[in-house]
Amino acid sequence: MNFSAIPRRRLIARGVGLAAATALVTPGVSGSVSSAYAADAVGTPPPVGNAHLKEALRKFRTRQERTLTGRPSANRWEMHQAVDVDSELVTCQVPGTGLSVALRAGDVETVLIHVIRRFHYEVDTLFAHEPRPLHGWIKPSEVRDSRLPESNQASGTAVAIRPDSYPPNSKGNFTAGQEEVIRDILADIEGVVRWGGHDRRPYEALFYLDLRPGNPRLASVAAKIRAWNETPGAGAGVLVDTSLPSRQRQSARYM
Structure with missing residues (x-):
């Protein structure tokens, strides 16, 4: 594989x-x-x-x-033993936040950083001085069940935003307006990332890649985001009206 x-x-x-x-x-x-x-x-x-x-x-x-393990996370991407040193996983800066997070380099990094930035600008501001505002990669040895979505952190394909504030099995941490924005973010990236708050066992801090390796949708969405990042008035940081009927219809697909 x-x-x-x-x-x-x-x-x-x-x-x-x-x-x-x-x-x-x-x-x-x-x-x-x-x-x-x-x-x-x-x-x-x-x-x-x-x-x-x-x-x-x-x-x-x-x-x-x-650095490879031969062990896949829940979304079938391979878990890694290390970050930065001879690894496909790297420490990424999150523009506009003063934060960094360890993720899989390339298209995965592009998509997840877009999610983090929109969360920061439109859902709730993240601060560098707060405890664990972001938690990306975790050691494979910390994964207790590779079938759980949070195992995707070990493959660099997931990020937990404020994991201490929104722990697993806790629901209702966001207002209706905040959840509306989260759905809009998912629609923005065409559902290639899933929100843990929509899972049967909720984990509202978690956002994870919902595609297997090789799916062409990932590259397509990442290219779209990179184009936004180079275009004034587009991408994360540009506030949008999530109440517009057109955006509501689009985000309804990711309830």
Whole structure:
């Protein structure tokens, strides 16, 4: 089963960037190799015959494999043992909030950060000084049941917003107006993310990817969000009237 669904270009950019850093301290790798990494990271392929580069990449891939578990979370994405170091999971900054969270790099990161930002701007403001405003990745050893939606945190495909304030099995933590906005957020991203508050066993802090690896809808929605982020007057941070009939009809699909 192929658990990795990161776009190839994004994975190469991150992977080679990590390898570049380790190359500087890897015995037998000359300083000239780091320039080859830099060239590759911006899209210029290194010489095919560069044995040092090939060996450094081989070692990087070997280290990366050690972060994998072979164990899928509830949405079938593979759980990871670590973040940032030789991993597909990275610590992401959440623009406009002063917060960071560990998520799966690429399209998953794009979509979940959009959710966090809209929550911050339209549902309830998040503060860096409050205890655990965001909780992304968790260690696989902390997953007690991989069938539960929160297991998706271990694969970097879920985030809990204020998990201490909205614990599992607790319902009614949001006003009707706030829930209306949450449904609008889900509609914004075409249902690729599910809210734990809609589950039979509610967990209102949790937002998780509701697609298996390889589903093309993820890339499509992520591309839409990236276009919004580059367009003035679009995307998270631009307040919308969720009471408009057109938006109400759209969000009703995600009740």
